[in-house]
Amino acid sequence: MEIMIGQSAGVSTVEPKGRIDSLTAKEFGDRVCALIRSGANRVVIDLANIAYISSAGFRALLIAGKLAEESNGRLVLCGVVGEVQRLFDISAFSTAFQIYPTREECIAKVQAG
């Protein structure tokens, strides 16, 4: 899978492409956790280019989310639409995570927090 990691005004952005399934979840989770451990405490994950997420992917997101909380950081999501939105709703992660419609709103929220 392709994972683009960027910086915007003190906020780290993570943009995975493809799918977060049993084959790719570990790589995705390891990258996000490494980013948080390296000191990034404001992280936006943009899922707009993800076709679907399986339970392995939600496990990786959950581990990253817990790590961010333990590090007193913020981890928020955007791009949760279509099939990905449906999977977030089924797993009830749409209420557990902080999700905003656009990347700009995410950045504004974590900068304010």
Add this chain to the structure above:
Amino acid sequence: MVIPGPTGAMERAELRIANRLAELERVRLWIEEFAAAHALPMPVLTSLLVSFDEVLTNVISYAYADGGDHEILLRIALRDGAVAAEVEDDGAPYDPLGAPPPDLRGGIGERSPGGLGIHFVRTLNDEVAYERRGNRNRLSFSKRVSAAP
């Protein structure tokens, strides 16, 4: 293996894989080929991709205590307006439908990821069934293709 139906389109497809996670890439391409051949709508394709991912990950990770090589049989069929899928393995007897439902309440700090895979299989499909026959587990799941009236 692709079995042509009366119209020439493949009505049924079968795939045999080894009990290795790396095989899941081949499974994904096989599902996508079937979905494209039948112009299956996106929600049906997603359901198939996620369901096979969940079921096969469980089987490959937990069904084989011997650490040896095994073959897993996968089937998809289109019949009576529904997509019916099956996973058959010769691993230890295990009914995933007997597992308790996951606790979906709480925020990130409280949530545990356990049980989510089979929860997806149950929720994404209209019917899910487990059967132990001889020395084989068979998990079948099906989903209507057309929206319910």
